[in-house]
Amino acid sequence: MTLILFIEQLLNGLQLGVMLFLMAAGLTLVFGVMGLINLAHGSLFMVGAFAAAGVAAATGSFLLALIAALAAAAAAGALIEVLIMRRLYHRDHLDQVLATFALILIFSEGTRWLFGSFPLYLNIPPFLSGPITLPGGIQYPLYRLTLIAVGLLVALGLAILISRTRLGIQIRAGENDREMIAALGVDIAKLYTIVFAIGAALAGLAGALVGAIQSVQVGMGEPVLILAFVVIVIGGIGSIKGALIGGILVGVTDSLGGVLLPALFRQFMEPSSAASMGSALASMLIYILMAGVLVVRPTGLFGARA
Template identity: 75%
Template structure:
């Protein structure tokens, strides 16, 4: 039974890591190409979740809601880039932080006005309901396995997009020398809008997928945004490969820490204290890992070209 529970928690950590990758990939792509610190990325995650829940409730189809989440997040992202972000590229990072923090407040209150203060709930589609057997006698939720599969597929798709397409070539050139590709005739404004919308769509996809596992509510993106920043710092700012590796590290360390630390501490102290202290230590663990990695590799595990 312990083996099945251990495998289940490892899969939970991988599922959390995949969700963080969807968030962090867009965030690191935006920073790598535009040099922009976007604190409003978590709000795009929230928008994707609300769009999916609302459209799924109206149509009775989770899949239509999933498409709506991509379209809504990408559309809002494109509008934000054109209306607000475009004016921040040449500004100091402090100005970017203040402006995108203001966007968090605006989008949160806008969501509260549109959808109310009460949480929405998104049902798992019938195709992905049920569980699959695990070694040792346990079972694992099929929908969570599907999230892992989606994350792997997105990672492969992003790799092919960045390394094998003309758009990817322009994105990589924009990371290296944006002035040069502008001089060669590439429309920098359009490229930035496309990159920002792509990053927003990935965040919206993450929000929609997680919306079926938890309630959809205002402010749900901010805690995830903090973890996404930890991921890109660990993996290397601007690196998609680093975002994937960093996300898996954070997801597994966080999940296994919450699973194992209380049990280990219970060997030396009362169970109630072990649970409280173990939970507190587990919440710190990913930041300890980040500090250790940065102590030996200050720029993260991978370079921006990875």
């Protein structure tokens, strides 16, 4: 492998990692504050992607498409929280899993009814299209670099929100003692709705951004959701910092593993066999990483110790 290919794959992994962070941050907020397992989070990723694709097709504006994705996903999340999730907070986790799995089916069939079964495509805006020359003469897509920058800015914004604002104080207090902050006069129902809407908006933003580099189709959120759960386990439940570090670790491991392992196996076997074996093992790497982290630290890298 050449140095240029290595750097390109490293950047691809970083881009994947920050997109997984946007998904995992919403999940970890919801679970940390509400103790709720939300399998329908991937559907909110899909809602954002379809909303962005629809608005971009109608207006031709990528900025309006992003705003529409944020608004649609946040509104869908708030509606779900008010109508359904409030009835599940004091129920068993199995009830939460079953209810949110039903939401996946409802969102999938509803999206198919509205947009059809064929994939949609969201074009990269002209001002972000084409490659950019990095130090060393490396040509890399400007849009992917923009995704990395957006993800890191969102991470910074979330860190400021959680650590420096009144809402952040309430969120952190809600993670530790919900009954106490309710006794102090905080409207728990309103706080839960806001947190759920923020998490949904982050998922919708990720869907809109990723929708410009892959097709927008029904069911696109479920594979990303699985990776987001892996990120949360690695980073630690309730930790925004853990979601960012975990996302980058998963993204870089997946990206580099898919290139390094087939190249390694080619030294010992035929190219066709090396490619298939290397790809199979590369797909397992992130789960091996997760297992290794859990052996050393069962609560995740930045999770609270039991």
